[in-house]
Amino acid sequence: MLFARNPRLDQDxxxxxxxxxxxxxxxxxxxxxxxxxxxxxxxxxPTPETPAKKVKLSLNLGGLGSSSSECESLxxxxxx
Numbered sequence: 557m558l559f560a561r562n563p564r565l566d567q568d569x570x571x572x573x574x575x576x577x578x579x580x581x582x583x584x585x586x587x588x589x590x591x592x593x594x595x596x597x598x599x600x601x602p603t604p605e606t607p608a609k610k611v612k613l614s615l616n617l618g619g620l621g622s623s624s625s626e627c628e629s630l631x632x633x634x635x636x
Contacts, residue, residue, distance in 0.1 A: 562570075
């Protein structure tokens with residue numbers, strides 16, 4: 557490439573020789589490397605199934621019977 561650096565050559569000739577060298581010796585374009593980071597994620601631990609607990613609920617109505625008229629009368633008294 558010394559002849560391309562010769563100042564006695566025409567500027568257009570030098571430029572053409574440099575372009576020709578650039579096209580001839582140009583490296584093949586490589587694809588951009590992809591960066592992939594993979595992390596091992598532990599699987600969630602299975603939760604053990606607990607047997608359903610039976611809960612016994614009792615409701616004490618304070619001596620009231622099961623008649624609806626007694627409940628209604630108490631509700632009316634509470635509202636007033």
